[in-house]
Amino acid sequence: MRLALALVLWLPLAGLANTCDWPLWQHFKRDYLVDGRVIDDSDARLITTSEGQSYGMFFALVANDKAAFADMLDWTEQHLAEGDLTGQLPAWLWGRDGQGQWRILDANSASDADVWIAYSLAEAGRLWGNHRYASLGYLLARRIIAEETVIDSKGRRHLLPGVTGFRQGDDRFRLNPSYLALQLFDALASHYPVQPWSELGAGGLHVLRGAARGGLLPDWLVLEKGAVVAGAGDNTGSYDAIRTYLWTGMLDSQHPARAELLASQGGMVAALKSGRSAPPEHVNVATGAVKGNGPFGFSAALLPMLAVLEQPALLNSQHQRALQGAAAAGGGGAYYNQMLSLFGLGWLDKQYRFDRQGRLLPAWEASECG
Numbered sequence: 001m002r003l004a005l006a007l008v009l010w011l012p013l014a015g016l017a018n019t020c021d022w023p024l025w026q027h028f029k030r031d032y033l034v035d036g037r038v039i040d041d042s043d044a045r046l047i048t049t050s051e052g053q054s055y056g057m058f059f060a061l062v063a064n065d066k067a068a069f070a071d072m073l074d075w076t077e078q079h080l081a082e083g084d085l086t087g088q089l090p091a092w093l094w095g096r097d098g099q100g101q102w103r104i105l106d107a108n109s110a111s112d113a114d115v116w117i118a119y120s121l122a123e124a125g126r127l128w129g130n131h132r133y134a135s136l137g138y139l140l141a142r143r144i145i146a147e148e149t150v151i152d153s154k155g156r157r158h159l160l161p162g163v164t165g166f167r168q169g170d171d172r173f174r175l176n177p178s179y180l181a182l183q184l185f186d187a188l189a190s191h192y193p194v195q196p197w198s199e200l201g202a203g204g205l206h207v208l209r210g211a212a213r214g215g216l217l218p219d220w221l222v223l224e225k226g227a228v229v230a231g232a233g234d235n236t237g238s239y240d241a242i243r244t245y246l247w248t249g250m251l252d253s254q255h256p257a258r259a260e261l262l263a264s265q266g267g268m269v270a271a272l273k274s275g276r277s278a279p280p281e282h283v284n285v286a287t288g289a290v291k292g293n294g295p296f297g298f299s300a301a302l303l304p305m306l307a308v309l310e311q312p313a314l315l316n317s318q319h320q321r322a323l324q325g326a327a328a329a330g331g332g333g334a335y336y337n338q339m340l341s342l343f344g345l346g347w348l349d350k351q352y353r354f355d356r357q358g359r360l361l362p363a364w365e366a367s368e369c370g
Helices: 002-015 022-034 051-063 067-081 111-128 131-148 182-191 197-211 243-249 258-264 267-273 295-307 312-328 336-346
Strands: 093-096 102-108 149-151 155-161 173-177 221-223 280-284 290-293 352-353 360-362
Touching: 022 051, 022 336, 051 067, 051 111, 051 280, 051 336, 051 360, 067 111, 111 155, 111 182, 111 360, 131 149, 131 182, 131 197, 155 173, 155 197, 173 182, 182 197, 197 221, 197 258, 243 258, 243 336, 258 295, 267 280, 267 290, 267 295, 267 312, 295 312, 295 336, 336 352
Parallel strands: none
Antiparallel strands: 093 102, 149 155, 173 221, 280 290, 352 360
8 A cells, every 4th residue: 555655656757857846856855865965874874975965966956956956065065075175075985983973984085976076066057057066066077087087008097986995006907887977077078178088088988898798787897907807806797887877878869989888788688688577686797697686776777778779668667666666665765776766767757868968958957947
């Protein structure tokens, strides 16, 4: 009975394209956002990550929610960046320690979150005409380039996952393909042409080309002497890698790398075509072996790819699974899956798109409520 009632609230989402209302975002705010802090309550420490803050800011921009955006930016700056995002990359992990104190638990950065924050600031500056956001985005983007990128021996620039811990020796780096949302690099290159974001996009595309094996993507890989090292690491693709398929599916139709990446990353779609009811939770990119059913967020993350690959039956089944999962999980405890749902369901419902330059095209911009 509870699920049936919840679906009454969630199923209309499919018809909300180009409206000013976004119930999925309102539900997320109710369940996970408190005073500008996105709370991951699946962790007993009630943690907040820079990832959560960055995604939350992006969704607030999609929803035209200026107050929530400002609150999350302020909380991030005050609690993760020592009060100054222009002088300090945000720490990736904050929460309650073993003594019950609320503090930074790990001061290292997470570059994917930093890129999403810089992107959201730049786009908020453009869409809302806010010079402060645009300036802050510029300064944060410059710091990302300076502190979180590296040039390999072939002259390609790459995004390290954080400031420390990912250099494994001379010209050997541990990288995360899911940190490489090419549309964000394209947009930042357009916003800030004096910074080498186009180089970073080219480096990211090079890594993505070498990452996929048999259509599947790993969570982590090793780049050595400019080449992806086959078999380095444990070959597992799971909770990180699912985002890589999501970013690819959301590339603009005119993006020069979209067709190539769609073709090389078709392993999860192939798994669904084999008769699975859900995307696999774990894959082995070396052997092709799959294990378990991914949660509903995995289904949501694959919706853009299923849509652009014109797989209507699979799209419908995974859409319904994502809707049902999000409804059943209402009330907290499913932070990451709800984030993936905001991305996938929001895109499918046409709440937003990315254009060829990676700029955000929110539904509200073309409506009377913009």
